[in-house]
Amino acid sequence: MYKVSHKELKAWVEEVKAMCKPDSVHWCDGSQEEYQQMLQVMVDAGLGTPLNSKKRPGCYLFRSHPSDVARVENRTFIASKKMEDAPSPDVWVEPEELKATMRKSYDGCMKGRTMYVIPFSMGPIGSPISKIGVEISDSPYVAFNMKIMTRIGAAVIDALGSDGEYVRCLHSVGSPLAEGEKDKAWPCAPSIDDKYISHFPEERMIWSYGSGYGGNALLGKKCFALRIAAVQARDEGWLAEHMLILKLTDPNGKVHYVCGAFPSACGKTNLAMLEPTVPGWKVETIGDDIAWMKFGKDGRLYAINPEAGFFGVVPGTSMKSNPNAMKQIQTNTIFTNVGLTDDGDVWWEGSGMPAPSHLIDWKGKDWTPDSGELAAHANARFTTPAEQCPVIAPEWEDPAGVPISAILVGGRRKTTVPLVNESRDWNHGVFLGSIMGSEITTAAITDNVGQVRRDPFAMLPFFGYNKGDYLQHWLDIGKNADASKLPKIYFVNWFRKNADDKFIWPGFGENSRVLKWIIERLSGTGKAAETPIGNLPTADAIDLNGLNLSAKDMEELLKIDKDEWKAEIESIREDYKTYGTRLPKALADELDKMEKRLNL
Numbered sequence: 001m002y003k004v005s006h007k008e009l010k011a012w013v014e015e016v017k018a019m020c021k022p023d024s025v026h027w028c029d030g031s032q033e034e035y036q037q038m039l040q041v042m043v044d045a046g047l048g049t050p051l052n053s054k055k056r057p058g059c060y061l062f063r064s065h066p067s068d069v070a071r072v073e074n075r076t077f078i079a080s081k082k083m084e085d086a087p088s089p090d091v092w093v094e095p096e097e098l099k100a101t102m103r104k105s106y107d108g109c110m111k112g113r114t115m116y117v118i119p120f121s122m123g124p125i126g127s128p129i130s131k132i133g134v135e136i137s138d139s140p141y142v143a144f145n146m147k148i149m150t151r152i153g154a155a156v157i158d159a160l161g162s163d164g165e166y167v168r169c170l171h172s173v174g175s176p177l178a179e180g181e182k183d184k185a186w187p188c189a190p191s192i193d194d195k196y197i198s199h200f201p202e203e204r205m206i207w208s209y210g211s212g213y214g215g216n217a218l219l220g221k222k223c224f225a226l227r228i229a230a231v232q233a234r235d236e237g238w239l240a241e242h243m244l245i246l247k248l249t250d251p252n253g254k255v256h257y258v259c260g261a262f263p264s265a266c267g268k269t270n271l272a273m274l275e276p277t278v279p280g281w282k283v284e285t286i287g288d289d290i291a292w293m294k295f296g297k298d299g300r301l302y303a304i305n306p307e308a309g310f311f312g313v314v315p316g317t318s319m320k321s322n323p324n325a326m327k328q329i330q331t332n333t334i335f336t337n338v339g340l341t342d343d344g345d346v347w348w349e350g351s352g353m354p355a356p357s358h359l360i361d362w363k364g365k366d367w368t369p370d371s372g373e374l375a376a377h378a379n380a381r382f383t384t385p386a387e388q389c390p391v392i393a394p395e396w397e398d399p400a401g402v403p404i405s406a407i408l409v410g411g412r413r414k415t416t417v418p419l420v421n422e423s424r425d426w427n428h429g430v431f432l433g434s435i436m437g438s439e440i441t442t443a444a445i446t447d448n449v450g451q452v453r454r455d456p457f458a459m460l461p462f463f464g465y466n467k468g469d470y471l472q473h474w475l476d477i478g479k480n481a482d483a484s485k486l487p488k489i490y491f492v493n494w495f496r497k498n499a500d501d502k503f504i505w506p507g508f509g510e511n512s513r514v515l516k517w518i519i520e521r522l523s524g525t526g527k528a529a530e531t532p533i534g535n536l537p538t539a540d541a542i543d544l545n546g547l548n549l550s551a552k553d554m555e556e557l558l559k560i561d562k563d564e565w566k567a568e569i570e571s572i573r574e575d576y577k578t579y580g581t582r583l584p585k586a587l588a589d590e591l592d593k594m595e596k597r598l599n600l
């Protein structure tokens with residue numbers, strides 16, 4: 001055990017111990033041996049399965065309880081002191097009231113279990129952009145996943161010193177064990193109403209209870225790195241965003257860094273690891289989910305990936321959609337809720353690998369291709385070290401971060417929104433970020449114009465404070481900066497469909513053609529035409545060499561349809577009403593100006 005000189009931290013751990021009453025306390029040192037031991041504890045108890053060491057060395061499979069398979073948005077709370085400061089009234093609870101309720105749940109909740117104290121750093125230890133957290137959890141699964149997803153252990157305690165600042169993260173699966181009771185395969189609180197994912201932004205504190213899965217339990221990710229960090233970022237003048245970070249090298253060897261915000265199911269992880277189809281261009285990965293951006297001394301925005309691993313959706317990952325991720329998850333990876341084959345490997349839908357004639361499905365039951373059920377849960381995940389990514393950029397852990405030249409925002413829109421649209425200036429870019437979103441796809445809707453769920457900067461589930469104030473913060477970032485040094489914002493849509501309901505743009509590696517145009521724009525050579533909605537590539541501006549895409553398709557991809565935009569503006573106005581008085585005036589103005597330019 002290392003020495004902890006941080007008195008306040010020690011006192012907090014004692015306080016939690018007195019409340020939760022664990023059998024023992026383990027301070028994580030972050031070593032590889034400790035990681036192995038924590039895995040082994042679960043394997044020995046029959047709660048995890050090591051995979052075939054010839055096929056997937058160092059890999060393990062876990063199955064969660066069928067009721068505990070994803071983030072629980074309707075049990076996620078932002079307990080700011082004032083209700084107006086929360087993202088919306090539905091997620092707000094008065095902080096002291098929430099604490100009183102949760103203290104009752106926490107009382108004795110770790111009986112029969114070990115309480116892990118996990119000091120962790122979001123971002124490289126010692127980087128001026130990084131932040132420290134300490135997660136207390138009664139789940140070894142959380143502890144070894146945190147080892148992959150963040151930097152944990154003794155080095156963090158050193159960096160914290162005797163009085164360093166940290167975010168207090170308390171987590172319990174909410175399933176105490178009676179004397180001699182055998183543990184459940186996946187302990188968690190029995191009912192959804194017993195689960196709480198609570199944030200106290202003013203106190204920089206997170207209390208999570210009742211779930212052991214993903215973002216509900218690995219508190220460094222969405223809870224800290226987005227919801228709490230967004231509040232820190234607002235107060236300190238930086239940005240904590242739900243964005244991938246990629247590195248692009250052009251044929252002349254010039255390097256460019258790009259961030260991208262996309263709602264779920266838009267292929268964010270795939271884009272972060274893209275294999276470009278345009279000759280001479282190279283893509284490398286810095287991060288696949290979260291970017292923290294701060295101004296450097298030169299006035300540019302520098303981004304770090306605060307995470308150290310990828311927690312990606314498994315189903316649909318294949319050699320076609322993401323060959324790099326496929327290689328990355330071959331070793332030292334934790335799989336949760338996928339199928340287990342008879343030879344000790346894993347299988348999932350959309351893997352591109354033929355379905356085996358028999359396996360054990362994510363619920364632990366026998367499965368055959370005729371079962372009529374999914375072998376892997378749709379939100380099955382891999383947890384895998386970022387350093388294993390075959391295209392990870394060598395500078396991915398640079399404490400200084402990487403200077404960002406462009407920010408992509410976009411959703412899944414089958415109509416209306418062109419393939420790519422360059423913002424006119426920063427405020428217009430923030431406006432584009434505020435209106436992004438995806439069509440809600442239900443099998444029942446055959447309408448041309450599906451209903452759009454607006455998801456500003458892909459932050460809808462991750463706002464830590466009022467969403468109007470959040471957009472105002474983006475505007476303020478621009479106001480206080482040298483405009484010529486700010487990244488340019490691009491609105492992209494890979495998902496436009498033709499009259500036959502087919503995607504027009506091929507996507508995946510071909511998205512590199514759009515990235516190429518963006519870089520050409522930034523360096524002054526790309527061709528664009530000013531339109532009422534922004535600067536669009538001219539018909540011949542995007543390199544289509546070697547791609548079977550007709551001029552008519554390109555025209556369709558770049559089309560601005562007045563009727564569609566009329567409906568779009570109405571729908572944006574409806575959405576803007578949900579901001580009430582906190583809608584930034586500059587954004588209302590942008591909407592009016594666009595309407596005028598469209599001359600509808």
Ligand code: SAT
Nearest residue numbers: 071214215216221222
């Ligand atoms: O479960 S996580 O929040 O970590 C991943 C996600 O839902 O995007």
Ligand code: MN
Nearest residue numbers: 242264289290
């Ligand atoms: Mn995400």
